Amino acid sequence: MRITRVLFAFVVVGFVAGFAQENPPPPLLLTGDAERGAAIANETCAACHGANGNSTVPTFPRLAGQVQPYLAVQLFVLKEGRRPSAIMNPIASTLSYQEIADLAAYFSGQDPAGAPWPGQDPALVERGGELFAEGDVEGGLIACAVCHGPAGDGVASLGVPRITGQAPGYLKGILAEFAQVPDFGAPLPNAMHVVASALSAEDTDAVIAYLASQPWGNP
Numbered sequence: 001m002r003i004t005r006v007l008f009a010f011v012v013v014g015f016v017a018g019f020a021q022e023n024p025p026p027p028l029l030l031t032g033d034a035e036r037g038a039a040i041a042n043e044t045c046a047a048c049h050g051a052n053g054n055s056t057v058p059t060f061p062r063l064a065g066q067v068q069p070y071l072a073v074q075l076f077v078l079k080e081g082r083r084p085s086a087i088m089n090p091i092a093s094t095l096s097y098q099e100i101a102d103l104a105a106y107f108s109g110q111d112p113a114g115a116p117w118p119g120q121d122p123a124l125v126e127r128g129g130e131l132f133a134e135g136d137v138e139g140g141l142i143a144c145a146v147c148h149g150p151a152g153d154g155v156a157s158l159g160v161p162r163i164t165g166q167a168p169g170y171l172k173g174i175l176a177e178f179a180q181v182p183d184f185g186a187p188l189p190n191a192m193h194v195v196a197s198a199l200s201a202e203d204t205d206a207v208i209a210y211l212a213s214q215p216w217g218n219p
Contacts, residue, residue, distance in 0.1 A: 025072065025073055025076040025077075026076070026097040027072040027073075027075065027076050027097045027098075027100040027101045027104065028069055028072055028073065028101075030097060030098055030101040031101065031105075032068070032072075032101035032102045032103070032104050032105025032106070033101075033102045033105060034102070034105045034106045034109050035106075036099070036102040036106075037099075037102035037103045037104070037105050037106025037107070038106050040095075040099055040102060040103055040106075041053070041103060041106055041107065044091065045063070045103070048060045048087075049061070049062070049063050050062070052064050052110040052111070053065075053066070053107045053110050054110075054112065054113050054114045054216065055114070055167060056114070057167065058117060058167045058168050058169040058170070059167060059169035059170055059173075060167060060169075060170060061166055061167055061170040061174075062112065062114050062165065062166060062167065062216045063107040063110075064107060064110035064111060064112045064113065064114075064216070064217070065107075065108065065110060065111060065112030065162060065216075065217050066107055066108055066112075066154070066161060066162055067108065067154040067155070067156045067159060067160065067161050067162060068104045068105065068108035068156060069104070069156065069159040070154065070159050070160065070161040071103065071104035071107055071108060072100055072101060072104040073159060075092050075095065075100040075103060075104065076097070076100060077184040078091075078092035079092035079093050079095055079100065081093075082184045083177070083181075083184040084177075084181075111217060111218070112162065112165070112216045112217025112218070113216065113217050113218060113219050114165050114215065114216030114217065114219055115215060115216075115219040116165065116212065116213050116214055116215050116219075117165075117167065117168050117212040117213070120168070120209040120210075120212055120213040121209055124205055124206045124208075124209035124210070125206075125209045125210050125213045126210075127202075127203070127206035127210075128203075128205075128206035128207045128208070128209050128210025128211065128213075129210045131143070131144065131203060131206060131207055131210070132144040132145055132152070132207065132210055132211070133145050133150075136203075139198065139203075140198060141195065141198055141199065141203070142195060144163070144207065147160050147191070148160055148161070148162075148163050148164075151164060152164030152165075152211065152214065162216075163211055164211050164214035164215075164216070165211070165212070165214050165215050165216025165217065166211055166212065166216070167212070168208050168209070168211075168212040171207075171208045171211055171212065172204075172208055175196045175199070175204055175207070175208070176196075178192040178193050178195075178196035178197075179193065179196040179197045179199070180197075181193065
């Protein structure tokens, strides 16, 4: 339990310190307008992320009901090129900071309503559920639920995202990103790098299977 407590303290302090910096990303300083965000989303985002952000494509993340500061920060680092993405860098680069704040306000206010992703291996789902809820003390892995909440719905006050019900292809890609890149140059800690880089390939698949097997909100 000592490892889990140490990692828990590291993660919580890191998130709080990250968002308490004197120079947070500009979109976090702006008040988003959901109506303006809806217009941008319908024109720019719906083709990949689905109507109202409830993606049905396994490679694209669901955005409806996602934590607002998380959305704003991720669009910011994508815009600045600090988080590499062949698809999203060109799109985000065209957005103003106000438009990022508007999109974050819009998507965070939509009802998350995505069904579980079918075809997940039951054995992997079971193992992934254990890692999500309890972690692996011997392996030095903190439980996902410690930061993301017992249902994986995220914590808005800390900018921790909703993760249960995300697309399996997206989860695989983002966990690989976190494993390879310590941080994205934004005021966020490298907590996910520590966790993702410690996951074995089998446990990574298990976590993905579990998260993908859960609903996104209330489908």
